Amino acid sequence: MKEPQSSRRGFLKAAAGMTAVAAAAPALLASQSSKNGNFYGYEEKVVGLASKIKGAGEMDFNYPDVDSPCKAVMVNGQIKAYSLLCTHKGCPIMYNATKKAFRCPCHFSEFDAQLDGQMIIGQATENIPEILVKIEDDKIIAYGVNGLIYGRESNIKG
Amino acid sequence: MGFSINDKRPLPPVGATKKNITCEFCIVGCGYTAYKWPKGTSGSDKRNALGVDFSKQQPALGVWASEQMVNSVIDRDGKEYNVMVIPDQNCVVNLGQNSARGGAMAATLYSKSTFTRDRLKDPQVYGGNNLNRTTWGDATDLAARVLKKIIDNDGPDQIAFKAFDHGGGGGGYENTWGTGKLFFKAIQTRSAAIHNRPAYNSEVHATREMGIGELNTSYYDTELSDTIFVIGANPYETQSNLFIMHWAQNLQGGTIDAKKKEFDRGETAESGKIIFVDPRVTSSITNAVALAGKDNVLHLRIKPGTDVTLMNALFTYIHEKGWEAKDFIKKHTENFKKTANANAVSLRKASKVTGISVSDIKKAASWIAKPKKSGHRPRTAIYYEKGIIWGIKNYENVASIANLAILTQSVGRVGTGVCRLGGHQEGYVRPETPEGMPGRKNLVVIDAEAAEGNYLAFFAWGCNPFVDSIMGERLATSIKRRSDIVKKAMSRNIGADNETMADAIYRACKYDGGLFMIDIDIYPTFKSEVAHVEFPAATTMEMNLTSMNGERRVRLSEKIVDAPGTAKPDCLIAAEIANAIKSLYKKEGNTKMAKRFEGFNWKTEEDAFNDGFAGQGAKMDSQGGPTGVLASYDLLRANGNNGVQNPIKKVSNGKLVGTRRLYTDNKFGTKSGKAMFQPTPQPPMPRQVKNQMKKYEFWVNSGRVNEVWQSNYHTSRLPMPSTRWPIAPMEINPKDAHAKGISNGDLVMLHNDYGSIRVVAYVTDSTRSGELFVAFGFPNSPLNNLVTDFVDPDTKIPFYKGTAASMRKIGRVEDIANTMSFKSRI
Incomplete structure (x- = not known):
């Protein structure tokens, strides 16, 4: 994969080190995945504890694999989770807990965490993919993705 | 959304059809690449036409197709294809970046399974309370018979038309030429209006009369500006990739090396600053602050309608401080003293009128014109758009900005320019009527005339007058009433042949106040409710199309799919109508009139391009100018998504070579060759x-x-x-x-x-x-x-x-x- 055309345009300061951000997101509890109960080929995976997120307000995880950073947030009294890769050009989006919205530092697209990731403003052609989660015995279980994750032709690789 | 359908995209296989597409939306005209391949075949994640290994997560700013960038279509051969349209990494305009609009081009394609399925597919004629699908021969024959009666009995000015005059989707040099030739050379009507305004006028008469064309610089030059001055525009939302790919770079200091290379020796080269004049806080302003820091962004939050006073105040203060381009003004301009006297306004008064503080006006003036640390004149690019053009008084609004540009020599030099930002792309090449069009002060306000009962026929071509004109509700009500008069006459003649029907229509218009409505478009709109004849048009990706972007960059946007049904490019629709009228004149032996409708023997849109943009040169009002004749589809195709910037200089080794920036020689478009200052008093509220x-x-x-x-x-x-x-x-x-x-x-x-x-x-x-x-x-x-x-x-x-x-x-x-x-x- 060649780098974006002009390095004279390797431009936006905020974008610097973005690949590192994507890679650095920890694969929380990755071992606790299940081959059972999958949905359209997605594996169910325990990604965290509901009790913890209720206190912290947000939690990073990876789903459906280690290369796909995601964040779960408390909004409207429930846990919602989204991909952290902007659907415009793949920069890591940042969560604003006050606004309950994600903002991309590269080209300023914003997505509403309270409205299924709807783009508030910006240059993406898609809303941010929602990671479908359910709670069982305090465990947050990811079981699917609604929307194509940036940088993939298929959410499930291979 | 259901996740069973949107978590996977097909990939084009190696060998898929690949075409260059210029974005059909805004004036920036980003380059895209389209791929087409038969449904059922697919590239693999490792081996595909994109050359990208999708078995690995792609990095940010890489090559990727979002959901909206892929669609499936059925061509006229009845076969199903997948189409992918993604931003082109090698296009200098957008470098692989898409906007929210352009990125969805694939999704705009006609598809039976999406909401684009209601595209107009065949010509339609009113009858029995509905528009009925019919053949091109039937619909053009009926329209031609009515139009001929009007031309013969009442004169061509009784046929009004309102049409696109631009580039991009719903326009292009092929189609402006085709429609222009039909109306101005063949029908010879002067009752014309442009798609988003009620008369046939320019939005920038002022700057043209001052000797400066409105698109005189390049996007690259704006990367080199010391100051970008934006008035009445919101480029993050409306010229997105100019802001994101070019200005952002400058505001962040990413172009300092390029500045050092292009500037004079010893000239200060720093990150760019930006000034916005806008009554609102826009996303452009807040994003500029995120890029440049608040100290390098100045927002002049102006009271509506007072832009002229602000420009005059900046002019006066710059002149007072002695920051004007004295030598340039002396050698290359006219009317300076008169303008300086007429426009003089104190900062205190200007502050009161505009609501902007004296200190902010001074700050703006210094960013625009105060010599830099090195003593060099700053390089200021001035951009304006609809906040000015559609403001309190178009002429003075635009002229007052051009005055400031001439005062500070913000034109012709590296990093400068005084330009409209633009809405759609451009694509103008049209003849004039034999009598010529009336001067700008005598233009007829066509839409208001139609609403008041004038004209017998009205073409609404590739535009929606009921959304894009003055007093829209009154216009819609009046046109509907007049259309209904014709519909009633048509209903009284059910089953009649076209000559009888045409006669009934003509009489309803001539004697009963009716208006014969012809709609040409790609979708049904309110126009369909008032139309008597409707023709389906093709658009971007369904035809080869040439347009020019905001830095005069002409590209060939290639055809990749068939238009729905029997829809045709607008130029060929114009030809169908002209040929139908010609045939009626021929039949009655009127060779003189038949001759007027000749010259439409086009089989393809390329024929129309070769006749218009590449055929007319200096003979017509063409954005190609005299050297437009050097262009051809083959040469444009060879230049790909980077195209060539008008005017074309030459063809060198099979490549078209164009012009980055205009007025580098300080020769302006007036009789004297000098740029002309214009007195611009503050217009009163209408x-x-x-x-x-x-x-x-x-x-x-x-x-x-x-x-x-x-x-x-x-x-x-x-x-x-x-x-x-x-x-x-x-x-x-x-x-x-x-x-x-x-x-x-x-x-x-x-x-x-x-x-x-x-x-x-x-x-x-x-x-x-x-x-x-x-x-x-x-x-x-x-x-x-x-x-x-x-x-x-x-x-x-x-x-x-x-x-x-x-x-x-x-x-x-x-x-x-x-x-x-x-x-x-x-």
């Missing part, structure tokens, strides 16, 4: 608008939201924009919302003497108390309904941005209130 301000509570400004394009024809059919903006939003300040008991998502009626619309309330600090901002271009809540009939008497350009209305809270429609976000966009 009487009609003043009356509305007296009677109604809120000032109403208007503009764009980035996902919605023109009259929302494509974008209202796409999943994301249609959910984001189901109807037009009305931005209202929290203080006003509180006083009116209005919350986010409330449905509000705005009304004044001219009409009313329903909009959805969006509470935001973007707008000031007492001022509303309503999104423009929504057919289901057309802001134009509130616009007065005022036009600048000197140019006939409307004051779309200025009216007043009162509001009434209607209540809530939960499907609107609960499905769109109301979070701050700034």
Whole structure:
């Protein structure tokens, strides 16, 4: 994969080190995945504890694999989770807990965490993919993705 | 959305058909690459036409196709294909970047399984309370018979037409030439109006008369500017990739090395600064602050309608400080002293009129004109758009900005320019009528005339006059009434042959006040409800199409799919109509008139291009100019998505070579070759608008939201924009919302003497108390309904941005209130 055309345009300061951000997101509890109960080929995976997120307000995880950073947030009294890769050009989006919205530092697209990731403003052609989660015995279980994750032709690789 | 269908995209196999596409939307004209391959075949994640290994997660800013970038189509061969349209990494305009609009081009393709399925597919003729699909021969014959009767008995000026004059989708050099040749050379009517305004005029008469074409610099030059001065424009939302790919780079200091290379020896080269003149806080302004820091962004939050005073104050202060380009003014301009005297205004007075502090006016002047540390004149690029063009008085608004540019020599030099930012791309090449068009002061306001009962036939071609004209509600009501008169006459003649029917139509128009309506478009609109004959057009990706972007860059956007049904490129529709009229004249032996309709023997859009842009050169009013004749489809294809910047200089080794920047030799487009200053007194508030301000509570400004394009024809059919903006939003300040008991998502009626619309309330600090901002271009809540009939008497350009209305809270429609976000966009 060649780098974006002009390095004279390797431009936006905020974008610097973005690949590192994507890679650095920890694969929380990755071992606790299940081959059972999958949905359209997605594996169910325990990604965290509901009790913890209720206190912290947000939690990073990876789903459906280690290369796909995601964040779960408390909004409207429930846990919602989204991909952290902007659907415009793949920069890591940042969560604003006050606004309950994600903002991309590269080209300023914003997505509403309270409205299924709807783009508030910006240059993406898609809303941010929602990671479908359910709670069982305090465990947050990811079981699917609604929307194509940036940088993939298929959410499930291979 | 269901996740069984949107978590996987097909990939083009190696060897898939690959074409260059220029974005059909805004003036920036980004380059895209389209791939097409038979359904059922696919590239693999490792081996595909994109050359990208999708078994690995792609890095940011890489090559990727989002959901909207892929579609499936059925061509006229009956076979199904997948089509992918992605931004081109090698195009110098956008370097692989898409906007929210262009990125959805694949989704705009005609598909039987999406909301684009209602594309117009075949010609239609009114009968039995409906439009009925028919053949091209039948529809053109009926239209031709009516038009011929009008030409013969009443003269061609009784045939009015309102049509695109631009590039991009719904335009292009092929189609402006085809339609222009039909109306001006063959029919020879002078009753013409342009798609978004009620007369046949330029939006920039002033700058042209001052000797400066409105698109005189390059996007690269704006990367080199010391100061970018933006007046009445919101480029993050409306010229997105110019802002994101070029200005952002400059504002962040990413182009300092390039500046050092291009500037004079020893000249200071630093990060760019940016000034905005806007009554609103826009996303462009807040994003500029994020890029450049607040110390390098200046927002002059102007009172509506006072831009001329601000420009005059900047002019006066720069002159007082001795920062004007003295040598340049002496050698290359005229009318300086007279203008300086006429425009002189004290900073104190200007501050009072505009609402901008004296210190901010001084700061802006110093950013624009104060010599840099090295003593060199700053390089200022000045950009304006609809906030000025559609402002209080078009001529003076534009002229006052051009004055400032000439004063500071912000034209012709590296890093400078005085340009409109533009809406759509350009694509003008048209003949004139034998008598010539009336001068700008004598232009007829076609839409108002039609509403008042003038004309016997009216073409609405590739535009929606009921969304894009003055006093929209009155216009729609009147046209509907006049259309119904013709419909009744047609209903009385059910089963008649075309000659009998044409006669009935003609009589209804001539004697009963009817208006024969011909609609040419790609989708049904309100026009379909008033049309008697309707022709289906092809658009971008369905035809080869050439246009010019905001830096005069011409590209060949190639055909990749078939248009739906029997839809044709507009140039070939014009040819069908001309040939049908010619054949009627021939039949009656009128060779003189038949000859007038000759010259439409085109088989393809390339024939129209070769006849127009590449065929006329200096003979016609063409953006190609005399050297346009050097262009051909083959040469443009060879230059790919980077095309060539008009005017073409030469062909060198099979490549077209163009012009980066205009006026580098200081020779301007006036008789004397000198740039002409123009006195620009502050225009008064027009009487009609003043009356509305007296009677109604809120000032109403208007503009764009980035996902919605023109009259929302494509974008209202796409999943994301249609959910984001189901109807037009009305931005209202929290203080006003509180006083009116209005919350986010409330449905509000705005009304004044001219009409009313329903909009959805969006509470935001973007707008000031007492001022509303309503999104423009929504057919289901057309802001134009509130616009007065005022036009600048000197140019006939409307004051779309200025009216007043009162509001009434209607209540809530939960499907609107609960499905769109109301979070701050700034």
